[in-house]
Each structure stands twice: as C-alpha cells, then as structure tokens.
Amino acid sequence: MSKRIEAKFKINRRLGANLWGRGKSPLARGKENPPGQHGQRRKKPSDFGTQLMAKQKLKGYYGNIGEKQFRRLYDEAVRRRGDTSENLIGLLESRLDAVVYRLKFAPTPFASRQLVNHGHVRVNGKRVNIPSYQVREGDEISVKTKSKDLALIVEASQSPERDVPDYLEVDHKDMKGKFIRIPKLADVPYPVQMEPNLVVEFYSR
Numbered sequence: 168m169s170k171r172i173e174a175k176f177k178i179n180r181r182l183g184a185n186l187w188g189r190g191k192s193p194l195a196r197g198k199e200n201p202p203g204q205h206g207q208r209r210k211k212p213s214d215f216g217t218q219l220m221a222k223q224k225l226k227g228y229y230g231n232i233g234e235k236q237f238r239r240l241y242d243e244a245v246r247r248r249g250d251t252s253e254n255l256i257g258l259l260e261s262r263l264d265a266v267v268y269r270l271k272f273a274p275t276p277f278a279s280r281q282l283v284n285h286g287h288v289r290v291n292g293k294r295v296n297i298p299s300y301q302v303r304e305g306d307e308i309s310v311k312t313k314s315k316d317l318a319l320i321v322e323a324s325q326s327p328e329r330d331v332p333d334y335l336e337v338d339h340k341d342m343k344g345k346f347i348r349i350p351k352l353a354d355v356p357y358p359v360q361m362e363p364n365l366v367v368e369f370y371s372r
Contacts, residue, residue, distance in 0.1 A: 186228050186359060215372075221365035228357070229259055230276035236299060241370050252363035257349040260334075263290065264298035266308055270337045270344040274323040287314040302346045309343035332356055 212220065226232045232240075244254035259265060264280040267288055273279035280298040282288055288295060289309045290302065302308065310320060324339040331337050334354055337344035352363060 186224065215369075218365045218369035218372075221362040222369050224359065225255075225259070225361055225363065225366055228276070228361070229262065229265060230280050230298075238370070241366070251367050253351055255363050255366065256352045256355060256361075258301070260350050260355060261301050261303075261346070262298065263288065263295060263300040263302055263308070266302050266335070266344075266346055269332060269335055270308060271324045271326065271329070271331055271339070272308075272310055272320050272342065272344075274319065274326065278319060278323070282310075282314075282320070287311050287317070287320075304346060304348055306346045307343060308346065309341070315342045329356065 222237075226234075226237050240258045241251075241255060244251050244258055247254045260269070264276060264283050267273055267282060268276050268279040272288075273282050283298045283300075284296055286294055286296045287310060289311060290300070291307050292309070294311070314320065320342065324342070331344075332350065332354060334346075334348045334350040335344055336347055352361070355361075
C-alpha cells in the first residue's frame with residue numbers, strides 16, 4: 168500500500184467518515200475504530216469540536232487544503248454577496264483540481280491535484296498548473312493530448328463509482344469538459360454530509 172493511499176485512509180479514520188465514498192476505505196468495510204492502538208472512545212464533542220470537525224471534513228475532502236489557503240477562500244466567501252456557506256462551497260467547487268476530479272479525469276482529489284501540478288490539464292486551451300486556479304462559468308477544461316491515454320485518467324473516466332454532476336458537461340472520448348455554472352451545496356454529490364454553515368460559525372467565533 169502506498170504512503171499516499173495510507174494518508175487518505177488516515178484522514179478517513181481521523182474524521183470517522185468515508186470522505187470520498189470509495190470502496191477501498193477501511194470505513195467502507197466496517198472498520199470504524201478511531202486512530203490509536205486500540206481506538207478511543209469518542210466523547211460527545213463541544214460546539215467548538217463540532218465546528219472544527221466540519222472544517223476538517225471540508226478541508227480533507229478537497230485534498231487536505233492547507234489552513235492559510237482555506238482561510239483565504241473563507242475570507243473571499245465572506246466578501247461576496249449572498250450566503251457565506253454557499254459561497255464557500257462554490258469557491259471550493261470552482262478550484263481547478265476539484266473540477267478535474269468532478270469531470271472524472273482523476274480517481275481522487277489528490278490525483279487531480281497531481282495531474283494539474285504536472286501540467287496535464289488545459290483551461291481554454293492553455294496550460295494551467297495551479298490546482299487552486301478558479302475556473303469560471305463557461306471555461307473549457309481538457310486533458311493534454313499526450314496525456315489522454317494515461318491509465319490513471321482512462322480508468323477514472325470509466326469508473327462506475329461516481330457520476331459527473333449536472334453543473335458540468337463532459338466528453339470522455341475527447342477528454343474535455345465545460346464548467347457550466349457554480350453549484351450550490353445541494354448540487355454537490357458529497358458521499359458524506361458537509362456542513363459549511365458550521366465552518367462559518369467556526370471562523371466567526
């Protein structure tokens with residue numbers, strides 16, 4: 168088992184949730200003990216603990232985003248008009264690595280980030296290697312021609328584990344897609360319940 172896979176499983180176990188809904192996760196097989204040699208009994212969390220857990224789940228889901236970067240997204244969500252929690256989800260789902268993952272060009276958010284970092288992804292025909300790049304409505308996202316036959320990408324596109332949400336369009340034959348609109352929380356196919364309202368409460372303390 169690779170260190171990368173082990174790290175993802177550690178996030179699942181620490182948060183007590185199969186974040187990406189994958190069958191390979193220990194939690195999907197009923198192994199629900201928290202981290203530690205014998206596991207630990209979970210006490211009822213405080214309000215702060217509940218809010219912190221909601222933040223950690225959201226950060227973890229998008230490839231374990233760093234705190235500074237996540238806080239910048241929150242600050243931008245506050246600055247924008249409308250509901251802050253909905254704005255936060257929209258900003259997270261507009262990240263290039265998130266869009267690549269949603270289009271099923273990568274099996275996990277971690278793999279998606281790596282594909283972007285290594286220059287395999289194009290936005291409107293231009294190479295973009297910044298995972299946090301904010302995709303705009305109408306942008307076309309494609310896989311570099313020489314990368315279309317990579318086993319990782321082909322297998323992800325053919326995987327029955329998840330569907331492409333309706334705020335995106337995709338053509339897996341040509342490995343390209345379009346970001347149609349910024350989604351709301353209810354539009355995003357999270358395998359577990361996400362509570363961005365608690366994240367807003369956490370930062371508003």
